[in-house]
Amino acid sequence: MKKKTLGVGIIGGGFNARFHIRSWVGVRDADILGVFDPDRKRAEEAAGIARKLEVGEAKAYKSITELVSDPKIDAVWISAPNFTRIEVMEEVVRALETGKGEIVGVCCEKPLGRNVKEARRMLDLARKTKLLDGYLENQVFAPAVVRGRGIVWARGAALTGRPYLARAAEEHSGPHMPWFWEGALQGGGVLNDMMCHSVEVARFMLTAPGAARGTLTPTKVTAYASCLKWQIPDYAKSLWDNSGGKTDYLKRPAEDFARSLVEYKDEKGNVVVVETTTSWCYVGAGLRLSMELLGPEYALQINSLDAGLKVFFSRRVKGKAGEDLVEKQNAEVGLMPVVSDEENEYGYTGENRHMIRSFLKGLRPSENFEDGLNVTELLMAAYMSAEKEKTLSFPPPGLANFIPAVAQGKWNPKSR
Numbered sequence: 001m002k003k004k005t006l007g008v009g010i011i012g013g014g015f016n017a018r019f020h021i022r023s024w025v026g027v028r029d030a031d032i033l034g035v036f037d038p039d040r041k042r043a044e045e046a047a048g049i050a051r052k053l054e055v056g057e058a059k060a061y062k063s064i065t066e067l068v069s070d071p072k073i074d075a076v077w078i079s080a081p082n083f084t085r086i087e088v089m090e091e092v093v094r095a096l097e098t099g100k101g102e103i104v105g106v107c108c109e110k111p112l113g114r115n116v117k118e119a120r121r122m123l124d125l126a127r128k129t130k131l132l133d134g135y136l137e138n139q140v141f142a143p144a145v146v147r148g149r150g151i152v153w154a155r156g157a158a159l160t161g162r163p164y165l166a167r168a169a170e171e172h173s174g175p176h177m178p179w180f181w182e183g184a185l186q187g188g189g190v191l192n193d194m195m196c197h198s199v200e201v202a203r204f205m206l207t208a209p210g211a212a213r214g215t216l217t218p219t220k221v222t223a224y225a226s227c228l229k230w231q232i233p234d235y236a237k238s239l240w241d242n243s244g245g246k247t248d249y250l251k252r253p254a255e256d257f258a259r260s261l262v263e264y265k266d267e268k269g270n271v272v273v274v275e276t277t278t279s280w281c282y283v284g285a286g287l288r289l290s291m292e293l294l295g296p297e298y299a300l301q302i303n304s305l306d307a308g309l310k311v312f313f314s315r316r317v318k319g320k321a322g323e324d325l326v327e328k329q330n331a332e333v334g335l336m337p338v339v340s341d342e343e344n345e346y347g348y349t350g351e352n353r354h355m356i357r358s359f360l361k362g363l364r365p366s367e368n369f370e371d372g373l374n375v376t377e378l379l380m381a382a383y384m385s386a387e388k389e390k391t392l393s394f395p396p397p398g399l400a401n402f403i404p405a406v407a408q409g410k411w412n413p414k415s416r
């Protein structure tokens with residue numbers, strides 16, 4: 001690529017897009033120049049944040065085609081809701097194939113698809129147009145994960161043997177928009193929404209720095225899912241009220257708690273294990289990411305709420321509810337952790353810097369749609385295991401066309 005600075009367009013101008021925009025203060029050699037969102041106001045707002053932060057002279061575009069067709073735009077970031085993945089990617093590809101636009105790369109938020117068929121379609125579309133593809137799994141770029149993994153492998157693993165167990169958890173009190181709660185729109189419940197991070201970051205920590213993903217082969221998956229909080233009538237009612245009467249967790253819930261165990265074999269035949277737990281029913285200070293990596297003579301641990309900065313407000317400080325201390329904050333008084341640079345600590349800054357460096361060099365990012373597809377395959381195997389209540393060999397038969405019961409509106413633990 002001849003250009004020295006890439007022009008980036010963002011598709012979907014909501015909550016996550018704004019995390020990306022804020023992260024851009026730490027990303028070099030690229031400017032955010034456009035946002036498309038069918039909700040024009042959201043597009044204008046997101047573009048305004050980019051301009052205010054001086055990370056690009058962003059403007060709102062009328063369509064994906066218009067965005068991709070602008071010669072100033074060299075790459076697009078897909079941050080639209082899960083149920084729009086395929087139509088969004090198809091429009092990007094159509095604009096390229098009809099000669100309207102020319103871009104070098106596309107990045108897509110998690111999950112790559114709501115099921116294996118969709119994730120595969122995303123990969124096929126990117127390959128067909130020879131686009132460089134980045135899968136946006138921020139946690140594998142989180143500084144604590146990258147540094148911790150590097151140190152543990154260089155010191156502990158080099159002298160005493162590879163790590164054999166990785167644990168990862170992502171927990172908060174529930175998503176911010178009604179569509180996340182709907183199995184059919186989102187693809188599932190918390191398992192699809194958040195275990196995608198946990199299985200991938202744990203797999204990443206268990207893989208030696210520099211080694212290919214293929215050095216670990218998944219062999220077995222065991223999972224469990226339930227709805228612990230949001231079927232309690234008062235909480236189900238709050239979902240109903242927040243969605244204008246659309247989300248009915250008494251009849252059509254999605255899982256708010258899920259765990260999985262993925263067994264892998266490494267290239268020498270050693271068994272290594274990933275253990276994940278995820279929930280939408282954790283009411284602590286806010287979003288909590290925890291990871292562990294254990295080996296014969298060492299251990300690594302990360303907890304995003306063990307923040308270096310804490311503030312205390314007495315009961316006389318009766319301020320407004322907000323998310324100014326930490327994502328998915330649950331309280332405003334008492335002793336509270338503050339994640340002082342969320343975009344960096346969660347990995348967005350490192351992620352976007354890597355994607356931009358890769359695109360400028362004409363290289364495929366290290367985390368790409370192939371990884372997104374692998375993650376989706378593991379998640380769908382986990383749904384299958386939870387539905388059958390047994391351990392499955394990986395890949396289980398029927399994975400390619402499997403749609404979880406929760407995504408079909410047919411799952412309800414109360415009717416078991």
Ligand SMILES: NC(=O)c1ccc[n+]([C@@H]2O[C@H](COP(=O)([O-])OP(=O)(O)OC[C@H]3O[C@@H](n4cnc5c(N)ncnc54)[C@H](O)[C@@H]3O)[C@@H](O)[C@H]2O)c1
Binds near residue numbers: 015036081088137177
């Ligand atoms: N990496 C992470 O930790 C993380 C965190 C949050 C969300 N996400 C992912 O990012 C994506 C967006 O989530 P969000 O939290 O921003 O949701 P959101 O609902 O806050 O924002 C989505 C935006 O997309 C817009 N939109 C709807 N249809 C569209 C279309 N066809 N084309 C373009 N835009 C469209 C909506 O108007 C809305 O403004 C999801 O896939 C989600 O899974 C990732």
